[in-house]
Amino acid sequence: MSVPAPAPAATLRHWNRLIQLAAASGSYTLCLRHYASLLAAGLRGGDASTFPSLAKSCAALRLPRLGRSIHAHALVAGAVGDVFVRTSLLDFYAKCAFLPDARRLFDEMPTTSRTLVSWNCMVTAYSKASRLDKAVAMFNAMRGLGVSPSGGTLVGMLSGCLDSMATRNLGLCVYGYSLKSGLDADLPVSNSVLTMLVRHGQLHAASFLFDSMHDKTVVSWSAMASGFLQTGDFNKVFALLNRMQGAGHRFDLIALVNLVSAAALLGNLLVAKGVHALLIKSGFESEQDLVPSLVNLYAKCGDLEAAQEVFDAVHCKNVVLWTSMIHGYVEGSRPDKALTMFDSMLRTDVQPNVTTVSSVLSACADLGSANHARKVEEHVVAIGLQSHLRVATGLIDAYCKCGSVELARKIFDAVTDRDLPIWSAMINGYACNGEGSEALILFSEMQKEGVQPDAIVFTHLLTACNYSGLIDEGLRCFRSMTEEYGIEPSIEHYMCITDLLCKSGQISIAKEFFKKIPVQLQNQVLAPIVSAYSSHCADSSMDSVSEELLNLDPQDSGHCVLVSNMLSCLGNWKKAATYRTLLNKKGLVKEPGRSCIELSA
Structure with a gap:
């Protein structure tokens, strides 16, 4: 691009002033428009006071191509030699993750003109790009040249130590350096360390650090609240945010997201309405990042009508909001409404993502509709998501729960890079459809592929053996x-084996197996044993378990019916009638079974 002829200095100063004010106020788009107007007015490309604001705007808006053009203009104008221009361009390349360009600019700088800001730019860029070896090397190099790290340097280092447990040791070393150098008093450093500890689940250490901080910002409070959320301790989240308000801090977006999430864990509708009122009072009720959480909150509380009202009040709905509403209907046992909502979404310009499709496939599975699952699959293929492992796993699960195991196997066979969840879904599909032998064959194939099974896979396998009556295999x-995989059996595993033995009439073996079950779990597997005794009219030695069975859950009508049937079979009609009377006294109603048949279209 040719450089316009020079203009009077006063005119250029006028434009520079507008550009600098726009960038300083965060109006980055306006800043770039001012520069375009400057060029359109026939002025030359700018000077050393023009380009730092332009580079900052391109970095904030993540506009790499425009930033490169600004760099070219600075070169033509001869302004790149200015330390502030060079540093701002370095910051632009670093924030846009153009690390080779940033490093080239940095290396071209004379050592004496490398400011602390330029060192910090490189340390932060490498750290955020998970190039921690490079970040550490840069950190050590600056210290070797006598440049003392600042709080910003440590914050930059810690930014790469948040998401991986492998980086925790480095993060702790940085924290140790902050203590030694006295930078731990720097609030952004303390907040970064606190965030790192929370992300790595070190809540005890995080709480200790939080309590020792004399000055706290809303970032500090929100970081600690998110830590309690990770453990599901919503009471501590509420208490913490109450303390935050008492300390005079206003809620920001992140704090409110934590509050809504805590309310969703509690699942109390009255609390949900109170939180909603607080959002309205704080002026955040229409915040794009909060509305989906609010929809989820009402859905968790069982008020799908309120969730729908929140959804309907938003004019520009994004994929996250649509997905939240669809998922709410799935979680609320309204799969029909979830599918209707998905159809409505397809009539808009919003494209479903993997999470949307997964929720819709769950609705198809809950509804037992293979026809709907096929329609979803057609759409998945149309938008190119069929190769995504999570989508493929959802399709397999949906087809299997709809009884279409052959269609599920076609999906499974088409996937080349299979992970454990997709193997687990297909094995479970065979199990649920009574094809135990196929489940065992598939498990053998999975072992040959070197995929390590987990407790869930074994639950599916034992279920398959149970449904198919495969005693030896089970x-x-x-x-x-x-013995081979060292997996501790859970109640589900014990229940499967007990049920398998009892349904096959192997009551004596079941009793021996029952003795090996941990005492604290034994009561939970009494139901199949009682049922087996009832079916096979065994001796009266099991009459004594009736009280234990009912103590499990006194409100479980199924247990009362089981014990009554067993006693009737043993000829103890009087006591059997007592349990039937118990049903009426407690107002218990036996839940009826349900089934559905889908007619071909």
Whole structure:
């Protein structure tokens, strides 16, 4: 681009002033428009006071191509030699993740003109790009040249130590350096360390640091609240945010997101309405990042009508909001409404993502509709998501729960890079459809592929053996799980084996197996044993378990019916009638079974 002829200095100063004011106030788009107007007015490209604001604007808006053009203009104008221009361009390349360009600019700087800001730019850029070896090397190099790190340097280092446990040691070393150098008093450093500890689940250490901080910002309070959220302790979140208000801090967006999430964990509708009122009072009720959480909150509280009202009040709905509403209907056992909502979404310009599709496939599975699952699959193929492992796993699960195992197997066979969840879904599909032998064959294939099974896979395998009456295979799988893979059996595993033995009439073996179950879990597997005794009219030695069974859950009508049937079979009609009367006294109603048939279109 040719450089316009020089203009009077006063006119250029006028434009520079407008450009600098716009950038300083965060009006980055306006800043760039001012520069375009400057060029359109026939003025030359600018001087050393023009380009730092332009580079800052391109960095903030993540406009790499325009930033490169600004760099070219600075070169033509001869302004790149200015330390502030060069540093601002370095910052632009670093924030846009153009690390080779940033490093080239940095290396071209004379050592004496490298400011602390330029060192910090490189340390932060490498750290955020997970190039921690380079970040550490840059940190050590600056210290070797006598440049003392600042709080900003440490914050930059810590920015790469948040998401991976492998980086925790480096983060702790940086924290140690901050203590030694006295930079721990720098509030952004303390907040960064606090965030790192929370992200790595070190809540005890995070709480200690939080309590020792004399000055706290809303960032400090929000970081600690998110830590309690990770453990599901919503009471501590509420208490913490109350303390935050008492300390005179106003809620920001992140604090309110934590508050809404805590309310969703509690699931109390009255609390949900109170939180909603607070959002309105704080002026955040229409915030794009909060509305989906609010929809989820009402759905978790069982008020789908209120969730729909919040959804309907938003004019420009994004994919996150649509997905939240669809997922709310799925979680609220309204799969029909979820599918209707998905159809409505497809009539808009909003494109569903992987999470949307997964929720819709869950609705298809809950509804038992293979026809709907096929329609969703057609749309998945149309938007190119069929190769995504999570989508493929959802399709397999949906087809299997709709009884279309063959269609599920086609999806499975089409996936080349299979992970554990997709193997687990297909094995479970065979299990749920009574194809135990196929489940065992597939498990053998999974082992040959070198995929390590987990406790969930073994639950599916034992379920398959149970449904198909494969006693020897079930016992072999149970031994393999404990002896070969070292997986501690859960109540689900014990229940599967007990049920398998009882339904096959192997009551004596079931009793022996029952004795090996941990005492604290034994009561939970009494139901299949009682049912087996009832079916096979065994001796009266099991009459004594009736009270234990009912103590499990006194409101479970199914347990009362089981015990009554067993006693009737044993000829103890009087006591059987007592349990039937108990049903009426407690007002318990046996939940009826349900089934559905989908007619071909």
